[in-house]
Amino acid sequence: MKQTLPVAVAFISGLIMVVAFFMRSDVPVIGGLSQEVLIWGSIVGGFTLLLGAASITRVNFNAVRLRRSGWGFNLITLVSVFVMALPAILGTFFPGVRWFGTGTGSLYDWMFTYISIPMQGTMFAMLAFYIASAAYRAFRARTAEATLLLLTASLVMLWRVPLGEWLLTAIHSDLPSLVNTYVMSGVNLSVQRGIIIGAALGAATMSLRILLGIERTYMGRG
Amino acid sequence: MTVFEIWLGAFLTLAIFSFLYRDNPVYRLAESAFAGISAGYYIGLIWESVIVQFLWVPMTNPENPKVWLVIPLFLGLLMFARLFSGTALGKYVWLSRIGLAFVMGSTAGVFLMSELHGNVLGQMFGTMQVQSAQGEPAVLLTIIVAVGVIATLIYFYFSKEHTGALGVTAKVGIWFIMISFGAHFGYTVMGRISLLIGRVYFLWNDWLGSFLF
Known part of the structure; x- marks a missing residue:
């Protein structure tokens, strides 16, 4: 029961989507059913994210309750979660209050614009420093392959800034255009295609394993 | 602000x-x-x-x-049974698998067809077309793309030892991959530098500028 019921649910819900792929959306029953299953999937998927939020809350709450090392930071995380999420949720129950909800002028929108975006931008900007040290290690031209990596990365970085483009044009007037055509739309495109084809075959195989109940690791143990 | x-x-x-x-x-x-x-x-x-x-x-x-939406609501709520782990209700943790299985099954059903139809066939179709550069058909570019796709796929084919013709093609594949990764690395660095410039500009212009200049 603990294994069979979830496998049956996965098989039936997956089969509806596979069969619906071969039907027009206006075919009675199956066409509407596949649309409904997609909506149901979004709803249940939404609950999985809420479960993740509940898990974060539980972990941080326990750390604060048990006064674990650095519990003050757990408290900040906990307070931040609720300060951000509560105004959005309260908007459903108090639609007239301007500060609640997720629209422009709400607390949720204000915190996203003036707290989340600056921090997100800074976190990613900080990677510029670490990527420079990683580049030093990766780009040392020890082998032919590493040299290719070094040359292409340097070329693309030069190509993407006005000064670099001017320098490339000074070497040969067609060089920026050649980089665009043969490096980005040629070699880079072909590798991306190869990777996409490989990943898609892998995803399709894994999907089939899930539908047939061969792949069950998502269920966890027990 | x-x-x-x-x-x-x-x-x-x-x-x-x-x-x-x-x-x-x-x-x-x-x-x-x-x-x-x-x-x-x-x-x-x-x-x-x-x-x-x-x-x-x-x-x-x-x-x-739409009263039938109580079914996904129920499946969604079952997900929270996972939080019972380590409590007196621990024997009901498995119920969370039902909701999870629904998400996994429907997603797998969508992916099985869309990945094969959209990505595998779509990318193969694109590779077999004559490529164009600046609106003109480009023979060299077409050859580069076809060789690159085949060599990359062969590099990631591990069911046979990379020796002989397979080894040579895989070697060509790793050259293509290195060029592509180099291009991606260059793009990523430029993206991060752009963000850094944005933050430094904010500090210099908006913040320091508000009380120094």
Whole structure:
């Protein structure tokens, strides 16, 4: 029961989507059913994210309750979660209050614009420093392959800034255009295609394993 | 932006940049707040765009209430049985698998067809076309793309030892891959530098500029 019921649910819900792929959306029953299953999937998927939020809350709450090392930071995380999420949720129950909800002028929108975006931008900007040290290690031209990596990365970085483009044009007037055509739309495109084809075959195989109940690791143990 | 908003943004920016010196309590404060705010953002987003729009509004519509949506609601609530782990209700943890299996099954059903139809066949079709550069058919580019796709696929084919013709093609594949990764690395660096310029511009122009210049 603990294994069979979830496998049956996965098989039936997956089969509806596979069969619906071969039907027009206006075919009675199956066409509407596949649309409904997609909506149901979004709803249940939404609950999985809420479960993740509940898990974060539980972990941080326990750390604060048990006064674990650095519990003050757990408290900040906990307070931040609720300060951000509560105004959005309260908007459903108090639609007239301007500060609640997720629209422009709400607390949720204000915190996203003036707290989340600056921090997100800074976190990613900080990677510029670490990527420079990683580049030093990766780009040392020890082998032919590493040299290719070094040359292409340097070329693309030069190509993407006005000064670099001017320098490339000074070497040969067609060089920026050649980089665009043969490096980005040629070699880079072909590798991306190869990777996409490989990943898609892998995803399709894994999907089939899930539908047939061969792949069950998502269920966890027990 | 108000003065408070500018100073708040500047404090958070400098708090995160302080990690470049070393790990410190001010950075950890900003990091914890960032983690919480990000989680809260997704809770708000999911609540508004999924729970309210797909579930609450259709179910409570007085003219045509979709009562059958109690099924995904029930499946969704079953997910929370996972939190019973380690409690007296631990024997019911397995119920969370039903909701999870529904998501996995329907997603797998969609992926099985869309990946094969959209990505495998779509990318193969694109590779077999004559490529064009600046609107003109380009023979060399077409050959590069075809050789690149085949060589990349063969490099990632591990069911046979890379010797002989297979080894040579795999070697060509690794050259193509290195060029592509180099191009991606270059793009990523430029993206990060662009963000860094944005933050430094904010500190210099908006924050320092508000009281120094």
